[in-house]
Amino acid sequence: MPAFKTLDDLDDGQRVLVRLDLNSPVEDGQVQDNRRFDRHAETVRELADRDFAVVLMAHQGRPGRDTFVSLEQHADILADHVGRPVQFVPDTFGDRAISAINDLDGGEVLLLENTRMCDEELPEEEPTVKAETEFVRALAPEFDAYVNDAYSAAHRSHASLVGFPLALPAYAGRVMETEYEANTAIAEREFDGNVTMVVGGTKATDVIDVMTALEDKVNDFLLGGIAGELFLRAADVPVGRDIEGMDLFDEQWEENEETIEHILDEYQTQIHLALDLAFEDEDGERDEIEVEDIAEKDRAFLDVGSNTVSEYAAFVENSEAVFVKGALGLFEDERFADGTVGVLEAIAETDCFSVVGGGDTSRAIEMYGLSEDDFDHVSIAGGAYIRALTGERLVGVEALQSGN
Numbered sequence: 001m002p003a004f005k006t007l008d009d010l011d012d013g014q015r016v017l018v019r020l021d022l023n024s025p026v027e028d029g030q031v032q033d034n035r036r037f038d039r040h041a042e043t044v045r046e047l048a049d050r051d052f053a054v055v056l057m058a059h060q061g062r063p064g065r066d067t068f069v070s071l072e073q074h075a076d077i078l079a080d081h082v083g084r085p086v087q088f089v090p091d092t093f094g095d096r097a098i099s100a101i102n103d104l105d106g107g108e109v110l111l112l113e114n115t116r117m118c119d120e121e122l123p124e125e126e127p128t129v130k131a132e133t134e135f136v137r138a139l140a141p142e143f144d145a146y147v148n149d150a151y152s153a154a155h156r157s158h159a160s161l162v163g164f165p166l167a168l169p170a171y172a173g174r175v176m177e178t179e180y181e182a183n184t185a186i187a188e189r190e191f192d193g194n195v196t197m198v199v200g201g202t203k204a205t206d207v208i209d210v211m212t213a214l215e216d217k218v219n220d221f222l223l224g225g226i227a228g229e230l231f232l233r234a235a236d237v238p239v240g241r242d243i244e245g246m247d248l249f250d251e252q253w254e255e256n257e258e259t260i261e262h263i264l265d266e267y268q269t270q271i272h273l274a275l276d277l278a279f280e281d282e283d284g285e286r287d288e289i290e291v292e293d294i295a296e297k298d299r300a301f302l303d304v305g306s307n308t309v310s311e312y313a314a315f316v317e318n319s320e321a322v323f324v325k326g327a328l329g330l331f332e333d334e335r336f337a338d339g340t341v342g343v344l345e346a347i348a349e350t351d352c353f354s355v356v357g358g359g360d361t362s363r364a365i366e367m368y369g370l371s372e373d374d375f376d377h378v379s380i381a382g383g384a385y386i387r388a389l390t391g392e393r394l395v396g397v398e399a400l401q402s403g404n
């Protein structure tokens with residue numbers, strides 16, 4: 001059990017400051033609705049129903065990027081999910097924010113402006129330093145308690161995440177609680193049978209870190225995506241050609257070649273590589289080729305093939321627990337979704353303990369009509385999920401734990 005307090009330990013009707021992670025894709029200035037809103041709405045609704053005056057903090061993007069925008073749109077999207085109005089004030093901790101907080105009654109919800117618009121939020125510093133910022137010192141006296149629900153940002157030592165737990169009694173929100181439990185399961189739980197990990201996606205370094213950290217915990221790694229092709233390359237298969245506009249292979253190969261070759265050599269029996277791969281033929285259709293028939297690096301591969309899916313599905317069926325990190329193909333294009341979706345379907349049909357993580361990969365569940373209920377947990381975390389899998393500590397979680 002996590003050594004942090006939860007909403008069950010909090011008396012109703014108080015004034016609470018709640019950190020969410022509503023960091024979202026932004027297209028042409030429009031904030032895109034996504035699963036983070038839906039998940040956090042549960043925590044917000046519970047607090048409002050219990051008559052708390054609920055003040056929310058969250059971040060969006062990083063200074064200098066197109067995604068660094070106000071949280072005004074987030075308030076409207078969140079209100080739809082919570083089923084209650086969510087007021088918004090374009091201020092982080094100044095007079096306007098304090099006045100809006102003072103005007104808030106029990107059962108009402110207010111969202112403050114993007115925490116990263118406050119200069120003291122971002123530089124990564126020790127919690128004790130963050131607790132002394134004006135940001136924390138101005139807001140904390142307005143509240144009885146601080147709730148952190150932003151598991152997916154818990155790897156950042158920012159003021160809104162690590163400063164407030166030192167200034168107020170601190171509690172974990174419902175998202176924090178469930179994400180923590182599921183994502184640390186691979187490190188902390190003992191499973192009776194086989195533990196399988198599906199690793200794909202575009203980030204070779206992440207995949208390598210996960211495999212190295214979990215070699216004792218995981219019986220079988222099923223590889224796909226760009227990472228899988230880099231491992232095939234290490235096994236002397238001439239693959240890893242980029243599609244136009246993407247530079248996914250050569251740089252990552254140069255950076256990771258030695259480590260990939262070492263891992264392949266060291267953990268041979270645990271590592272399973274694609275048997276066949278899919279590509280786009282001259283007519284724009286999906287076609288497949290056996291890996292052993294690939295003679296030249298003359299085309300880009302965009303998915304694992306159907307024999308690979310069958311083999312990977314068989315591993316899944318014999319597993320006690322399956323963890324997923326990264327997609328097996330370019331699933332956003334329907335022609336190349338078979339690998340990712342086929343393996344997710346196999347997991348959904350099997351009665352194993354399952355966790356699916358990674359912002360992109362978990363999107364495939366929604367896109368292809370799978371039900372989240374068929375998985376034990378679908379994480380809304382990216383960087384924090386990887387860190388949890390590799391056993392790395394999360395400062396935001398530690399700040400909650402040390403306050404108790």
Ligand SMILES: Nc1ncnc2c1ncn2[C@@H]1O[C@H](COP(=O)(O)OP(=O)(O)OP(=O)(O)O)[C@@H](O)[C@H]1O
Pocket residue numbers: 200201202203224225226301302303325326327328329330331332357358359360361362381382383
């Ligand atoms: N063969 C391929 N060619 C091009 N893209 C691929 C291929 N295989 C997988 N991908 C892409 O990998 C992406 C997922 O990779 P990523 O490493 O970002 O994983 P994630 O765990 O879902 O995300 P994140 O870590 O960012 O939250 C998908 O968007 C998919 O299109």
Ligand SMILES: O=C(O)[C@H](O)COP(=O)(O)O
Pocket residue numbers: 021023061062152153156381382383
């Ligand atoms: O979206 C995320 O993964 C988290 O909100 C962290 O965002 P960051 O990588 O910009 O700190």
